[in-house]
Amino acid sequence: MKGQRFKFLLVMCLAVAMAVVVAACGDDSGSSGGETSSGQTEGAKKIDPASMDSAKGNVTYCTGKDTSGDLKEGVKEFNKANPGLTAKLLEFPESADEQRNQFIQRQRAKSADCDVFESDVVWTAEFASQKWLLDMTPYVESRKDEFVPSTLSSVTYEDKIWGAPRVSDAGLLYYRKDKIKQVPATWQEVYKQAQSGKGIVYQGASYEGLTVNFLELAFAAGGKILSDDGKKSVIDSPENLKALQFMVDGIKSGAAPKAVTTYMEEEARRTFEAGRADFERQWPYAYALGEMKGSKVAGKFDVAPYPEFEGGGKAAILGGHNSVISVYSKNPGGALKLVDYLTSEKRMTKNAVKYSKTPVLTASYDDPAVKKSLPFIDQLRQAVEQAKSRPVSPVYSQISQAIYKNVNNALSGSTDPKAALKKAQDDMDKALATF
Amino acid sequence: MEAASVQAGTPQRRRSRGIPERRLAALMVSPSMILIAIVAAYPIGYAIWLSLHEYSVRVAGLQRWAGLKNYTTALQSSEFWDAVRTTFIFTGASVVLETLLGLVMALAMHSAFRGQGLLRTVVLVPWAILTVVTAITWQTIFEPSLGFVNSLLGAVGLPDDTVWLGQSPEALMVMIFADVWKTAPFMALLLLAGLQVIPDDIYEAAKVDGATAWQRFVRITLPLLKPALLVALIFRTLDALRIFDLPFVLTKGAHGTTTLSLISYETFQTNRILGAGSALAVLTFLIVMIVSFVYIRFVGGNIRGLAEE
Numbered sequence: 001m002k003g004q005r006f007k008f009l010l011v012m013c014l015a016v017a018m019a020v021v022v023a024a025c026g027d028d029s030g031s032s033g034g035e036t037s038s039g040q041t042e043g044a045k046k047i048d049p050a051s052m053d054s055a056k057g058n059v060t061y062c063t064g065k066d067t068s069g070d071l072k073e074g075v076k077e078f079n080k081a082n083p084g085l086t087a088k089l090l091e092f093p094e095s096a097d098e099q100r101n102q103f104i105q106r107q108r109a110k111s112a113d114c115d116v117f118e119s120d121v122v123w124t125a126e127f128a129s130q131k132w133l134l135d136m137t138p139y140v141e142s143r144k145d146e147f148v149p150s151t152l153s154s155v156t157y158e159d160k161i162w163g164a165p166r167v168s169d170a171g172l173l174y175y176r177k178d179k180i181k182q183v184p185a186t187w188q189e190v191y192k193q194a195q196s197g198k199g200i201v202y203q204g205a206s207y208e209g210l211t212v213n214f215l216e217l218a219f220a221a222g223g224k225i226l227s228d229d230g231k232k233s234v235i236d237s238p239e240n241l242k243a244l245q246f247m248v249d250g251i252k253s254g255a256a257p258k259a260v261t262t263y264m265e266e267e268a269r270r271t272f273e274a275g276r277a278d279f280e281r282q283w284p285y286a287y288a289l290g291e292m293k294g295s296k297v298a299g300k301f302d303v304a305p306y307p308e309f310e311g312g313g314k315a316a317i318l319g320g321h322n323s324v325i326s327v328y329s330k331n332p333g334g335a336l337k338l339v340d341y342l343t344s345e346k347r348m349t350k351n352a353v354k355y356s357k358t359p360v361l362t363a364s365y366d367d368p369a370v371k372k373s374l375p376f377i378d379q380l381r382q383a384v385e386q387a388k389s390r391p392v393s394p395v396y397s398q399i400s401q402a403i404y405k406n407v408n409n410a411l412s413g414s415t416d417p418k419a420a421l422k423k424a425q426d427d428m429d430k431a432l433a434t435f
Numbered sequence: 436m437e438a439a440s441v442q443a444g445t446p447q448r449r450r451s452r453g454i455p456e457r458r459l460a461a462l463m464v465s466p467s468m469i470l471i472a473i474v475a476a477y478p479i480g481y482a483i484w485l486s487l488h489e490y491s492v493r494v495a496g497l498q499r500w501a502g503l504k505n506y507t508t509a510l511q512s513s514e515f516w517d518a519v520r521t522t523f524i525f526t527g528a529s530v531v532l533e534t535l536l537g538l539v540m541a542l543a544m545h546s547a548f549r550g551q552g553l554l555r556t557v558v559l560v561p562w563a564i565l566t567v568v569t570a571i572t573w574q575t576i577f578e579p580s581l582g583f584v585n586s587l588l589g590a591v592g593l594p595d596d597t598v599w600l601g602q603s604p605e606a607l608m609v610m611i612f613a614d615v616w617k618t619a620p621f622m623a624l625l626l627l628a629g630l631q632v633i634p635d636d637i638y639e640a641a642k643v644d645g646a647t648a649w650q651r652f653v654r655i656t657l658p659l660l661k662p663a664l665l666v667a668l669i670f671r672t673l674d675a676l677r678i679f680d681l682p683f684v685l686t687k688g689a690h691g692t693t694t695l696s697l698i699s700y701e702t703f704q705t706n707r708i709l710g711a712g713s714a715l716a717v718l719t720f721l722i723v724m725i726v727s728f729v730y731i732r733f734v735g736g737n738i739r740g741l742a743e744e
Contacts, residue, residue: 206689
């Protein structure tokens with residue numbers, strides 16, 4: 001009898017201990033009320049550009065780890081130039097998922113920790129629909145001509161502008177200039193040359209990077225992901241199939257190594273720098289690293305904007321970060337003033353020259369100092385200008401999973417491309433129907 | 436958990452006078468019960484509460500009662516059952532291998548020889564390394580073109596182009612391998628403790644009676660090791676059932692390595708679907724509870740004797 005009770009207790013204790021672990025990742029939803037509204041961002045508070053004129057007090061800029069140091073310098077300079085205002089930087093972990101989690105947790109708790117948040121371009125719609133951001137339309141509209149137009153598409157959701165672009169990013173085609181005489185005009189030609197040479201590497205692992213890599217080819221082939229009203233998935237189309245089949249054939253023919261299905265940025269970079277690939281699809285950050293001592297390709301490579309997809313056109317996918325202002329900020333005027341400073345031409349140009357950050361302002365691309373320190377700035381400009389946004393949706397994380405999981409299955413050969421796209425479409429429709 | 440089992444033992448001791456025994460027992464147990472209620476019962480209750488609702492991912496603050504819908508959706512989805520299968524294959528394979536390997540290591544460490552201390556230290560190294568670090572290490576070793584494994588296979592003339600983490604079932608095999616490498620020492624440590632409480636004179640008596648080494652192992656070592664073995668098994672099984680870090684780092688769940696914890700995390704944390712994510716967590720909880728119940732009910736005949744030891 002006592003034995004029985006003890007057993008029961010032990011079972012309960014073990015179970016409870018497990019449950020704590022399982023439930024530990026559960027944070028507070030903090031939601032209440034239950035009103036519905038048709039436009040998800042209806043009634044969002046607008047921020048008045050004039051509010052920054054007389055701003056005083058403290059502001060905090062939340063961001064992922066400032067590895068290059070450009071934000072630290074920016075904040076310091078801002079404090080020097082604005083005696084009545086004190087800005088400080090709050091750094092989150094380096095991983096993108098973790099930055100997003102940290103910000104979401106604070107917003108759910110209606111915390112005033114972050115006046116400004118450095119949001120990845122793909123999070124904007126989600127944050128806006130949760131009413132966590134101030135509507136910055138009037139401010140950004142007043143500076144509209146300064147920005148490279150493509151960068152504004154990532155801050156626009158439901159016809160309102162929710163942030164100011166601060167850093168841009170777009171993929172480039174890295175190639176060995178000692179082996180490749182002339183950059184091929186089409187992707188098909190790139191793969192053909194890759195097949196007879198040492199191959200092409202890209203980001204093919206099952207994660208966000210693969211969504212970008214696939215969409216670059218799919219958009220170039222003329223494909224679309226969501227219907228115009230954004231309510232349905234149209235990924236299962238002949239154009240997208242052409243792009244996916246092209247990637248799958250590339251692996252089968254040996255143009256790309258089988259291992260790309262496990263590659264993220266760093267694996268691809270290491271392979272290219274070890275001289276084991278002739279082409280690489282990569283972000284601009286790898287340029288400076290590739291020229292450093294220890295890289296076997298230093299002085300032997302160059303970059304180009306993406307070529308055309310045969311029978312389609314050119315496309316790239318926009319990366320980068322936007323400065324968004326929290327609806328729970330106690331000092332929105334000061335926050336806007338800080339954003340205004342950090343996205344100013346002076347700052348942007350300095351970031352490009354000193355920290356190799358891709359500018360979002362057209363003026364910075366023309367600056368002689370920038371041209372000197374970033375020799376590939378013209379290629380980069382073309383890449384950013386032709387770049388398209390990833391689908392703008394509050395359920396973006398699920399949409400992206402539907403893409404990268406199924407595309408990865410097709411690349412590794414466990415599903416055929418047609419079935420993979422069909423499954424991606426089903427998964428995405430399910431995602432779009434999320435309550 | 437340990438505190439609770441110590442407390443659970445207390446009221447069983449005889450007291451001769453003073454406050455009625457049952458009242459005193461309740462009184463003495465209450466601090467831990469209150470603590471458990473705060474840190475365990477509340478989160479579980481809250482998770483169950485969340486799992487019975489739907490919280491909109493598009494409209495701020497919108498929520499509605501869902502009843503058991505989150506559960507029926509999960510139980511009807513192939514993703515959930517795939518995760519259950521993966522989790523059980525991983526748990527079964529890794530626990531069996533770890534137990535066998537751990538037993539061998541424990542027996543080796545138990546026998547007296549020169550350098551015994553050094554061996555014990557060396558054996559424990561993998562266990563002292565963080566799981567995430569372990570995962571990254573093995574990821575590098577199994578990297579297809581620059582990694583050690585394929586270079587070695589190539590050097591001895593075997594096919595050297597396997598993308599270990601990029602196909603099924605190889606990815607799951609690497610995951611099991613990494614787990615066995617890391618936790619077999621833990622198993623060995625627990626079993627070594629069990630071996631050391633077996634008195635030497637039993638072995639001597641057996642030797643005098645003419646028992647062979649194998650007979651001594653099967654008739655003396657194993658039965659007397661059973662309590663320690665059982666504790667070790669329970670620890671490892673429950674640990675393996677909630678495996679998260681290895682697949683998270685190695686593959687992000689691709690190629691048949693999505694475990695129950697990973698799918699709950701992705702739904703709840705990454706996709707912010709609080710209701711469905713909580714339902715998955717509660718289902719995981721139930722599975723773990725059933726498994727521990729089965730263990731103690733059917734495998735652990737003398738679990739009580741073990742606890743009192």
